[in-house]
Amino acid sequence: MAPAIPSRLLYIGGQWRAPDLGGQIAVINPATEDTIGYIPAATAADVDLAVKAAREAFTKDNGKYWARTTGKYRAKFLRAIAAEVTARKSELAELEAMDCGKPLDEAAWDMDDVAGCFDYYAGLAEGLDAKGHLSVELPMDTFKTNVLKEPIGVVGLITPWNYPLLMSTWKVAPALAAGCTAILKPSELASVTCLELASIAAKVGLPAGVLNVVTGLGKDAGAPLSKHPGVDKVAFTGSTATGKSIMGAAAEIIKPVTLELGGKSAIIVFDDVDIEKAVEWTMFGVFWTNGQICSATSRLLLQENIASVFLERLAEWTKTIKISNPLEPGCRLGPVVSEGQYKKVMKYISTAQEEGATLLCGGKRPEHLSKGYFVEPTVFANVRPSSQIWKEEVFGPVLAVRTFRTEEEAIKLANDSEYGLAGAVISTDEERCQRVAELLQAGIVWINCAQPTFTQAPWGGTKRSGFGRELGEWGLENYLSVKQVTKYISEEQWGWYPRPSKM
Numbered sequence: 001m002a003p004a005i006p007s008r009l010l011y012i013g014g015q016w017r018a019p020d021l022g023g024q025i026a027v028i029n030p031a032t033e034d035t036i037g038y039i040p041a042a043t044a045a046d047v048d049l050a051v052k053a054a055r056e057a058f059t060k061d062n063g064k065y066w067a068r069t070t071g072k073y074r075a076k077f078l079r080a081i082a083a084e085v086t087a088r089k090s091e092l093a094e095l096e097a098m099d100c101g102k103p104l105d106e107a108a109w110d111m112d113d114v115a116g117c118f119d120y121y122a123g124l125a126e127g128l129d130a131k132g133h134l135s136v137e138l139p140m141d142t143f144k145t146n147v148l149k150e151p152i153g154v155v156g157l158i159t160p161w162n163y164p165l166l167m168s169t170w171k172v173a174p175a176l177a178a179g180c181t182a183i184l185k186p187s188e189l190a191s192v193t194c195l196e197l198a199s200i201a202a203k204v205g206l207p208a209g210v211l212n213v214v215t216g217l218g219k220d221a222g223a224p225l226s227k228h229p230g231v232d233k234v235a236f237t238g239s240t241a242t243g244k245s246i247m248g249a250a251a252e253i254i255k256p257v258t259l260e261l262g263g264k265s266a267i268i269v270f271d272d273v274d275i276e277k278a279v280e281w282t283m284f285g286v287f288w289t290n291g292q293i294c295s296a297t298s299r300l301l302l303q304e305n306i307a308s309v310f311l312e313r314l315a316e317w318t319k320t321i322k323i324s325n326p327l328e329p330g331c332r333l334g335p336v337v338s339e340g341q342y343k344k345v346m347k348y349i350s351t352a353q354e355e356g357a358t359l360l361c362g363g364k365r366p367e368h369l370s371k372g373y374f375v376e377p378t379v380f381a382n383v384r385p386s387s388q389i390w391k392e393e394v395f396g397p398v399l400a401v402r403t404f405r406t407e408e409e410a411i412k413l414a415n416d417s418e419y420g421l422a423g424a425v426i427s428t429d430e431e432r433c434q435r436v437a438e439l440l441q442a443g444i445v446w447i448n449c450a451q452p453t454f455t456q457a458p459w460g461g462t463k464r465s466g467f468g469r470e471l472g473e474w475g476l477e478n479y480l481s482v483k484q485v486t487k488y489i490s491e492e493q494w495g496w497y498p499r500p501s502k503m
């Protein structure tokens with residue numbers, strides 16, 4: 001039996017609190033269109049309380065409460081959270097699948113990644129203790145400089161619905177490891193597991209106010225958080241449009257932001273490949289998580305002389321993907337997240353047809369599913385570079401294909417995008433893969449695969465896909481501020497101003 005959606009309030013200052021205006025948002029299961037629960041709807045007053053709680057936790061006892069504790073102390077809580085996520089893995093995975101529509105196997109994988117990420121940043125928190133006082137080489141021996149890495153302060157973390165708990169963890173884990181205190185505002189379309197993270201924080205005894213979770217609409221809760229003067233930094237993952245407004249709000253008060261935004265990443269397949277392997281990675285690149293991945297390799301560039309064999313196999317294989325309720329064993333494609341997303345994806349599909357692309361497979365709701373926001377995995381060939389489906393992020397299971405003749409042409413086509421998040425190259429020629437990897441304008445490049453992501457490696461984009469890097473050591477730096485402490489160590493008088501002669 002699927003678990004019931006737990007009934008939760010906002011988590012502020014270590015307490016469960018009803019939202020100031022008493023609002024609620026329905027939790028909709030996109031596979032059934034049923035309302036399966038409610039989450040609280042925070043507004044500006046709740047955000048303000050959460051920021052105050054986080055500030056108090058940050059400054060309490062001159063930082064001895066959290067911010068200036070040892071990394072070893074903070075690591076214990078991060079590891080306890082990881083253990084609790086692991087203990088509750090199957091329940092959390094089911095909640096995630098019911099809330100955002102991802103297949104249960106994917107949600108279970110996410111939960112392993114969540115636990116792994118908390119464990120990883122526990123290790124980096126411990127590492128900070130040793131790195132706390134770096135000394136800097138100076139050209140004068142009359143001075144000595146040390147560099148302190150300090151938590152940046154109270155951080156606002158705003159996250160999307162495609163990996164609800166994992167995208168939040170990519171921010172919460174390094175922020176807490178660094179000694180920051182945080183307010184997490186997950187997406188209103190999928191907040192259930194983030195409220196469970198709050199319950200886990202309470203259970204492991206994370207000091208009150210260190211992590212606050214406020215659910216609510218972007219305009220009502222996200223916007224007040226992003227412009228709050230009591231927030232020292234905002235880390236955001238979501239759409240480019242929202243990223244732009246968050247950066248604008250932050251500019252008013254010179255608040256640093258990092259932005260992980262959208263993409264329209266290319267996968268380049270050369271004619272020397274094993275067709276079976278290349279077809280499967282192509283499918284995984286755009287149909288995993290239903291294509292609702294910022295790094296989805298949703299533009300396929302295919303070398304001309306293998307195009308017909310490759311596309312025939314791709315269409316044939318795509319038609320066999322198991323589309324079902326995410327909780328059904330073996331499901332490989334669930335519904336898209338919401339009715340709004342369903343309509344948006346369908347509109348992209350009809351526009352692609354109007355613009356003359358060739359529909360190879362998919363393009364509609366699967367016949368065996370009359371309810372739920374399901375879209376068949378869809379492949380369009382002969383896509384013109386000027387067309388919408390080539391340029392814009394669909395965030396759904398839709399692949400756009402073009403052929404190319406030369407390596408140079410492929411790179412040019414791949415880079416001809418406003419976005420620069422990811423890219424992939426598939427070829428048995430290692431030197432070619434290396435060359436292409438270096439020339440792709442992207443923050444993430446996959447060779448002979450697409451999408452596998454490791455907590456240890458940096459993640460983030462270039463161009464309009466945003467800036468800043470999450471994960472790995474880079475992810476921790478996001479939440480640290482650098483302070484130099486310079487000491488005069490000479491016994492001598494400084495001697496810049498001539499001493500006045502004695503009276």
Ligand SMILES: NC(=O)c1ccc[n+]([C@@H]2O[C@H](COP(=O)([O-])OP(=O)(O)OC[C@H]3O[C@@H](n4cnc5c(N)ncnc54)[C@H](O)[C@@H]3O)[C@@H](O)[C@H]2O)c1
Nearest residue numbers: 159160161186187218222223238239242260261262263294
């Ligand atoms: N680069 C990455 O790592 C990455 C990862 C996942 C998703 N994404 C991107 O996220 C997008 C899809 O996610 P989404 O639909 O949830 O994005 P979205 O921008 O609509 O929402 C993201 C978050 O921002 C909040 N928000 C909305 N308006 C706001 C405002 N005015 N001020 C402050 N907060 C506001 C939302 O409530 C949500 O929590 C896609 O474009 C995708 O590419 C990027």
Ligand SMILES: N=C(N)NCCCC=O
Nearest residue numbers: 163293294295451452453
């Ligand atoms: N491999 C994983 N888990 N990728 C997450 C990608 C997040 C962006 O949407």
Ligand code: NA
Nearest residue numbers: 028099100189
């Ligand atoms: Na939902």
